[in-house]
């Protein structure tokens with residue numbers, strides 16, 4: 001299955017929540033419009049629509065109390081890290097030049113400045129064989145005369161074929177509808193500020209128009225893509241070796257699993273990797289890393305339980321340099337219970353590895369668990385104080401209705417999102433693609 005297919009099916013809870021909400025909003029105040037095809041939304045006009053409110057019409061006030069997202073508790077994740085399938089079966093990630101540096105020299109060139117290249121983790125493609133040969137017939141109008149709200153059928157729309165004969169539901173885009181959109185987006189964990197801005201942008205230049213569910217979904221997807229595009233950046237790879245990647249995040253956010261996936265994928269891309277199991281307080285975390293390391297053929301440096309993680313990091317740095325490794329991935333503890341201790345521990349790791357390379361760590365990845373919803377925003381704030389966070393990895397986007405938090409994170413912090421995790425298997429970590437994410441989140445087909 002293509003990564004988009006997987007993303008879409010795994011983001012089911014988030015997308016179905018938004019999709020159903022958008023449909024309900026249009027149906028609530030709309031009516032069937034048999035004569036008008038369900039066309040893609042027109043570009044906003046320069047001025048307001050003829051019967052739109054005057055330009056100084058204020059954007060509707062936000063709801064007094066933001067509706068809170070349902071308190072969803074994710075199913076207990078298994079304790080053991082998943083064991084990847086035979087790594088030989090995995091697609092090798094291509095090495096691409098950094099988009100900003102089109103003239104970056106090829107790896108054999110003299111050592112230039114960094115960053116020089118990025119490694120997208122797994123290629124994201126929609127193979128044609130994933131698509132059916134035949135277009136399913138349009139859904140029939142139910143016997144009670146209720147108009148069908150979707151045009152063209154699932155794959156009809158996917159292939160851009162004409163709309164179905166079924167009348168399309170449309171609703172006049174007015175203040176009330178914008179307010180409903182705001183509430184829906186807030187409930188989808190996009191955060192109050194972002195939700196208000198997104199809803200206002202969706203409505204801009206379209207007040208007074210009759211819009212369909214599909215148009216609204218496309219407008220939302222376009223807004224989400226616009227917010228996410230600047231932060232979608234694969235992990236940069238530098239020519240300096242070993243490139244030291246410090247991985248931080250609260251306990252259980254998915255650090256160990258992410259390090260395992262990254263190590264395997266980098267190995268597949270032909271990079272040599274060393275892992276340091278820096279969470280010396282959790283024997284289970286060390287064991288998990290060892291399982292991933294064994295499978296990926298990557299050495300995992302460990303230290304006795306309770307020993308100093310900084311000294312382990314120093315040893316790992318020494319080994320990585322001696323081995324000529326390309327990457328050193330350092331796992332860290334995530335105990336936020338005592339922030340001062342954690343801050344000192346992270347600072348000491350950094351101090352010690354800088355004795356070996358004053359520029360290390362070259363990346364500090366913050367791993368966030370999507371199921372924590374708005375809590376992820378606080379975690380970014382805290383970890384930015386504890387460590388010099390350079391980028392994010394969002395795990396567990398599968399099985400949560402809180403995927404919208406990624407939009408809030410991008411909007412609020414603008415930190416690069418290097419990858420997303422949508423499962424426990426090795427290929428369930430992929431570079432972040434804003435368009436695919438927006439389509440999956442809003443329930444649009446690609």
Ligand SMILES: Nc1nc2c(ncn2[C@@H]2O[C@H](COP(=O)(O)OP(=O)(O)OP(=O)(O)O)[C@@H](O)[C@H]2O)c(=O)[nH]1
Nearest residue numbers: 077078251252253254255256257285396421422423
């Ligand atoms: N469904 C799902 N589960 C994931 C994903 N990433 C990690 N997990 C699971 O989340 C649980 C915690 O992951 P870990 O990698 O151990 O998290 P950690 O941050 O290292 O946790 P500590 O070792 O306690 O610090 C494990 O059961 C993983 O299999 C993901 O993208 N999707």
